[in-house]
Every structure is written in C-alpha cells, then in structure tokens.
Amino acid sequence: MSPSSHPKSAIRNHLMLRFIQLVGLALFVFGPGTAGTQGLKPPLSAAMERGSTTASLKGGPVRWKNEWTMSRETLEGQPIVRFTENGSGRYSSFDQEVRWNIETIWSAGEWFRPFSTERTVTDVSGRLLLKERKSFHFDKGSVDIEREDPANATKSRRSLKIPSDTLAADGIAGALRSLPFERSGPVQLPLLSNEPRLYEISFEMRRQERVRVPAGEFECYKVELVPGLGVLNLFRFAIPKAYFWFTVAPPHYWVRYEGFENGWGTPQVVLELVTFSREGF
Numbered sequence: 001m002s003p004s005s006h007p008k009s010a011i012r013n014h015l016m017l018r019f020i021q022l023v024g025l026a027l028f029v030f031g032p033g034t035a036g037t038q039g040l041k042p043p044l045s046a047a048m049e050r051g052s053t054t055a056s057l058k059g060g061p062v063r064w065k066n067e068w069t070m071s072r073e074t075l076e077g078q079p080i081v082r083f084t085e086n087g088s089g090r091y092s093s094f095d096q097e098v099r100w101n102i103e104t105i106w107s108a109g110e111w112f113r114p115f116s117t118e119r120t121v122t123d124v125s126g127r128l129l130l131k132e133r134k135s136f137h138f139d140k141g142s143v144d145i146e147r148e149d150p151a152n153a154t155k156s157r158r159s160l161k162i163p164s165d166t167l168a169a170d171g172i173a174g175a176l177r178s179l180p181f182e183r184s185g186p187v188q189l190p191l192l193s194n195e196p197r198l199y200e201i202s203f204e205m206r207r208q209e210r211v212r213v214p215a216g217e218f219e220c221y222k223v224e225l226v227p228g229l230g231v232l233n234l235f236r237f238a239i240p241k242a243y244f245w246f247t248v249a250p251p252h253y254w255v256r257y258e259g260f261e262n263g264w265g266t267p268q269v270v271l272e273l274v275t276f277s278r279e280g281f
Helices: 007-030 172-178 232-239
Strands: 048-057 060-073 078-090 097-108 111-121 130-138 141-151 154-161 188-193 198-213 216-227 244-245 256-258 268-277
Touching: 172 244, 172 256, 198 244, 198 256, 198 268, 216 256
Parallel strands: none
Antiparallel strands: 048 060, 048 268, 060 078, 078 097, 097 111, 111 130, 130 141, 141 154, 188 198, 198 216, 216 244, 244 256, 256 268
C-alpha cells in the first residue's frame, strides 16, 4: 500500500485540503477592508532605471525571465512613474510558454497610487492569448477591469470597489521602496492582485540580512507580506510565506522576492535581480 492510499493519510490529505479551502475563503471574505494608513509616498528613484529579473521555482529551475524599466515622467501636467515589463517563459495561469508586455502607470503626486495597467500575453508565435486593462478611479473608489480572451472568444468588463490607499501587483516592487523600513510596527494596505482580487496585506519588517543575487551582494531589509485572515489569523503558520528584500541604502532598490507567483494557489517562486542600471537623478 502506498503512503497516499493509507486511510490515515487520506484523512490527513482531506483535512489539509479542507483547511486550504477555508483559508482561501477567509482571504476572500476577510481580505477587503480599510487600511491603517493613507498609503505610500512616491518612491525615490532615478529619472530612468532599467533591469532584468529571473523567476525560478522554489528549489528548482528558471521559470521565466523579464526586462523592465521604471521612469519618472509627466502625464497631462501631473507627475507619474511608468513601469514597463517584457517577459517570456512559463507563467501561471498558462499551460504553455508565453510572452508578455505590461505597461503600468502610477500617479506620483502626494500619494503613490496605481493609475492604469495594460497587459498583453501571446504564445511564442505571437498569437494573442490575453489582453487586459485596469483603470483605477480613486475619486469613485473603484477599478474597471477589461479582459479579452480570444481562445474562448470572450470579452468582459467589470468593476471592483477599492479603498483610497489600494496598491496594485504591477509596479509593487517600486512602490514598496517607500515603506518606513525603520518603523517597528506593521504597515497595513489593500493590495489588488492579478487574479484580480483585493487582499488586506500587512507589510511587516523582519530584519536586516546580507543577500546575494546575480546582480550582486546587498545589505537588505527583509519584509514579510502577511495576508489578513480575520478569524483564521491563528492559522498563519500554515500559509506559505512571502517576502521582499530591499537594499538598506536609499533609495531601497528591490533585489529579491519569494512567494506566490500570481496570487493564492499559483506556484511558489523566487525572483532575483540580474542586472540593474540608472540614469538621471
């Protein structure tokens, strides 16, 4: 009899599956909420920053690679930060190798807030698999999400209610450079994932540690992302952890990430900074 077919193993597996389902439900039910701060200030950055990143399965091979930019600009007379990403490889939730282009704009006035994101995903031959746009309207407390899925010949549009301090997954590594790293307590902010789903996240400073990535070796702040679980908060120990590492030296560049690739239930990955350059200050 194999271990998985043993009655006790089957019971344990069933209980664990049920627990995961409950946790997922808690993330949905208790995740949305108001934040404890007004948001993040625009991050310090050069006029133009460029880099590349690799993503590997935790303890496994490289899964995908990307090249990205982060630039300070103006749009209709207002300061913004524009992020771009061009990537290729295996990425959830696609069952084949894909390529993608993402352009994300964050308003950089008094507060740093997502403004819009456009994402296009194709297969290696260039055939369109997904086109998505998110438009944030903080004056209305909502985000509009438009999706085109040619494979299923579907188009959809819907809106989600969001608090005024909501962050977005696209551009998050740049936004979190503004965290108060010396603060002893957690920073709680809503985060809109790429699923898309709204989570209440507690960003908790853990410690300083030396981190080596392909781009070099850096003294970093280690930040844990802790999802709000409401009444199931006692079971945090059973949830896979997610961490960001940012340089201690200002302007606190991102160098590493460990956690879910694209939201709850997607593969655990390790993202590492491979190359980095900046120009203009």
